[in-house]
Amino acid sequence: MSGLVTGDAVVLGLHPARLPSRALAVVIDLVVVWTAYLLVSIGLAVATAALDEAAVMAVSIAAFLLVLVGGPIVVETLSHGRSLGKMACGLRVVRDDGGPVRFRHALVRGAMSFVEILLSFGVIACIASLVSGRGRRIGDVFAGTLVVRERVPVPRGATAVPLPPPWLAGRFGDLDLSAVPDGLWLGIRQYLTRMGQLDTGVSWSMAHRLVDDLVARTGTSAPQGVPPAAYLAAVLHERQARDARRAFAAAGTAHVRQGAGVGPGTVHGAFPEASGHGPGGGTAFAAGHGGPVSPQQQPRPGRGSGTDTGAGAGPGGDTGGGDTAGPVRTTGFAPPA
Structure with a gap:
């Protein structure tokens, strides 16, 4: 991982691309560019059949420079450093500070690639990439750019938020x-x-x-x-x-x-979690009585107040029989055995 530092003193975790992936991306780009150049050359040969030899030579040189040199510059500028070969290999050209490349960066890289890659068949670019600690060729050094990997494997468990102490x-x-x-x-x-x-x-x-x-x-x-x-x-x-x-x-x-468990004798909204009461506090049901709970049946607030359901009680509360018809008075403590 590259230890690049921005102006805000933030260390960038960039992963520079190495020679094998860069070479594969260059091969893909060259195949695409040369295919386009051959198609353009065939079209120009048909269109310039009536011209003299000097004019045909001038048009051929212009087509060579525009397609093989200008084409990658335009693509790299518009795609912010991602040509077809780099997209296929998961690479991108960025500035030294990690920002997107501009036209001037792509222009310098494209001009140097004419010498590094086209004229020397990639020998100069390979040697420079092997010598450089971050895999940069001469065009990257002059342009102030770096080719980085976008698809980086994420360590297992890296996205888990650590628990507090x-x-x-x-x-x-x-x-x-x-x-x-x-x-x-x-x-x-x-x-x-x-x-x-x-x-x-x-x-x-x-x-x-x-x-x-x-x-x-x-x-x-x-x-x-x-x-x-x-x-x-x-x-x-x-x-x-x-x-x-x-x-x-x-x-x-x-x-x-929605009616799940709601009967004529259930007090609505009696959820300890929703009302803010702890277990056994302030929750009253009148299951089996057919009507709301009277104020005398409500448990006294405080620690250990029970839940009157007619068939059981909360922690520390009174236990009433399931057939009790009259009001049940909560005392807050269990009667002696």
């Missing part, structure tokens, strides 16, 4: 994440999935920058002593947990509204 789980439940844009979440996720591939100094600076952006959006400073990457992982995990809770709550509400 256990001592940070649930610590940011009160953090306001409504003002954090999706672009910042995407940047945090991409950083967490690739931080092991970055340089240590660059990874540390990127983590601090993302933490500063997150703090500016949430209005709450990061805890002292927490590593930036661990803080980002914990906040991202909290956001994913909230999205999961909202999704499950919406799915449960839609299930109830």
Whole structure:
């Protein structure tokens, strides 16, 4: 992998193309270009049959330069560094800083390829590519370009977001994440999935920058002593947990509204996850009574208040018989045996 550094001090993970893949791409391009040149030559030979020898020679030289030299320049400029051979081999021509090539880069590369590839049958280009540490030929050196691989195998597990440390789980439940844009979440996720591939100094600076952006959006400073990457992982995990809770709550509400398990004696919306109550708190059903639960039957709020269903109870609550017709008063503790 190439250690190119941009003006923002960001290390680019470019993979320079080596001689075998570049040679195959050049062969494909030469086959296409020479086929086009032969077709153009046949057409010009028919069209210039009435001209003298000097005119025919001038037209042939112009066709040679336009097709064999100008054609690759135009294709490389319009496709931003991807000719037919490079697309087939998964290669692309980029600038030294990783940006797309312009017309001037393609012009220098095309002019030098006339000497490196056409006149010397590729010998000069092969020698220069073997000598260069990044597989560059002379045209790349003069143009300030580099041929890189686009199709790079991704390591297994590289796209998995690391889990936060256990001592940070649930610590940011009160953090306001409504003002954090999706672009910042995407940047945090991409950083967490690739931080092991970055340089240590660059990874540390990127983590601090993302933490500063997150703090500016949430209005709450990061805890002292927490590593930036661990803080980002914990906040991202909290956001994913909230999205999961909202999704499950919406799915449960839609299930109830469709009539699944809804009878004349069921109190609608009695989902502990959706209402914010913990297990055994504030959920009342009147299964088998045929009507709503009276206020006297509601469990008292607090720790250990049970769930009155007529056939069972929640943790720490009273247990009523399934045939009980009168109101059941919840005392909050179990009667003595």
